Amino acid sequence: MRARDLLADFPVVGLDSPVIDAARLLAEQDLPGLIVVDHDGSPLAILPGTEVLALAVPAYCQDDPALARVVDEAHADGFLRALSGRTVRECLPPRPRELRELPVADPDATVLELAALMARTHSPLVAVLEQGRLAGVVTLQALLERALAG
Amino acid sequence: MRARDLLADFPVVGLDSPVIDAARLLAEQDLPGLIVVDHDGSPLAILPGTEVLALAVPAYCQDDPALARVVDEAHADGFLRALSGRTVRECLPPRPRELRELPVADPDATVLELAALMARTHSPLVAVLEQGRLAGVVTLQALLERALAG
Numbered sequence: 001m002r003a004r005d006l007l008a009d010f011p012v013v014g015l016d017s018p019v020i021d022a023a024r025l026l027a028e029q030d031l032p033g034l035i036v037v038d039h040d041g042s043p044l045a046i047l048p049g050t051e052v053l054a055l056a057v058p059a060y061c062q063d064d065p066a067l068a069r070v071v072d073e074a075h076a077d078g079f080l081r082a083l084s085g086r087t088v089r090e091c092l093p094p095r096p097r098e099l100r101e102l103p104v105a106d107p108d109a110t111v112l113e114l115a116a117l118m119a120r121t122h123s124p125l126v127a128v129l130e131q132g133r134l135a136g137v138v139t140l141q142a143l144l145e146r147a148l149a150g
Numbered sequence: 151m152r153a154r155d156l157l158a159d160f161p162v163v164g165l166d167s168p169v170i171d172a173a174r175l176l177a178e179q180d181l182p183g184l185i186v187v188d189h190d191g192s193p194l195a196i197l198p199g200t201e202v203l204a205l206a207v208p209a210y211c212q213d214d215p216a217l218a219r220v221v222d223e224a225h226a227d228g229f230l231r232a233l234s235g236r237t238v239r240e241c242l243p244p245r246p247r248e249l250r251e252l253p254v255a256d257p258d259a260t261v262l263e264l265a266a267l268m269a270r271t272h273s274p275l276v277a278v279l280e281q282g283r284l285a286g287v288v289t290l291q292a293l294l295e296r297a298l299a300g
Contacts, residue, residue: 001223001226001227002223020298023294023298024298026294027291027294027295027298030180030291032182032199032274048200048272048274049182049274049290049291050198050268050269050271050272050273050274050290051269051272053265053268053269053290053293053294054269056265057262057265057266057269061262061263061265061266062266062269062270063270065263065266065267065270068260068262068263068266068267069260069263071260071262073151073152073260075262076151076260076261076262076263077151077260077261077297079261079262079265079297080297080298110218110219110221110223110226110227111226111227111229112207112211112218112221112225112226112229113211113215113218113219113226115203115206115207115211115229116207116211116212116215116218117215117218118200118203119200119201119203119204119207119212120212120213120215121200122198122200122201122272123200124182124198124199124200140199140200140203141177141180141199143203144173144176144177144203145177147227147229147230148170148173148174148177148230
């Protein structure tokens with residue numbers, strides 16, 4: 001069994017998509033994460049659900065639980081409003097990208113390679129690339145189901 | 151809106167459960183992770199799906215992608231067999247627990263506190279404790295759905 005046998009179609013978001021639409025896509029389709037693609041369809045970022053959520057949480061609240069606690073309930077309820085009008089591009093944190101391993105595999109990857117990659121990158125989804133283009137996605141769910149059935 | 155308004159029941163696994171049953175539970179119920187509880191029902195570990203998967207991936211494969219690659223397809227397909235007969239207790243990695251923040255909140259936590267906690271701990275689920283006992287779980291999915299509707 002190889003990555004190509006586990007591929008599923010997966011919605012992608014562009015850099016200029018509104019972040020709120022990305023969050024809605026994640027919630028409505030119950031996705032484990034999102035793939036952000038460039039204009040030519042090549043994946044730029046693979047964001048587990050927790051990282052999509054992180055786009056909407058002010059940095060000071062992420063760093064210090066006590067600061068999240070002082071925001072009153074009404075304002076806390078509306079925290080996603082901070083995203084309105086903002087694009088995915090504007091919200092992606094500046095990161096030393098070269099230091100981060102993207103959960104990306106080729107279609108020949110075995111289930112063990114995929115599982116190791118998910119474990120190492122803490123990503124419940126892996127983008128499968130064929131000649132630099134997104135061929136599809138393997139989710140942790142799909143991988144476990146097939147590995148347990150085998 | 152507070153954690154108590156977002157609570158859902160959630161299956162838990164005990165330390166002496168077979169790990170393979172835990173993996174099956176995750177896959178079959180499409181859960182974002184698992185909660186490992188002590189004999190008295192208090193949560194010992196909250197494992198996102200990727201960490202449940204990590205229990206089954208040999209450490210050398212997680213550390214070095216090249217080593218996962220040399221395992222042939224037939225053996226890779228059967229990687230979960232390594233788990234047979236092993237309990238959750240035997241598979242939980244020894245960790246400096248005191249250094250890790252558990253995604254645990256109290257029933258009064260606001261959605262912003264929950265979101266910040268999920269983002270910070272990379273956990274798509276938060277265990278909500280009431281007087282040290284597990285009152286339920288808030289999933290990233292439930293949180294986003296409610297925050298988007300509000």
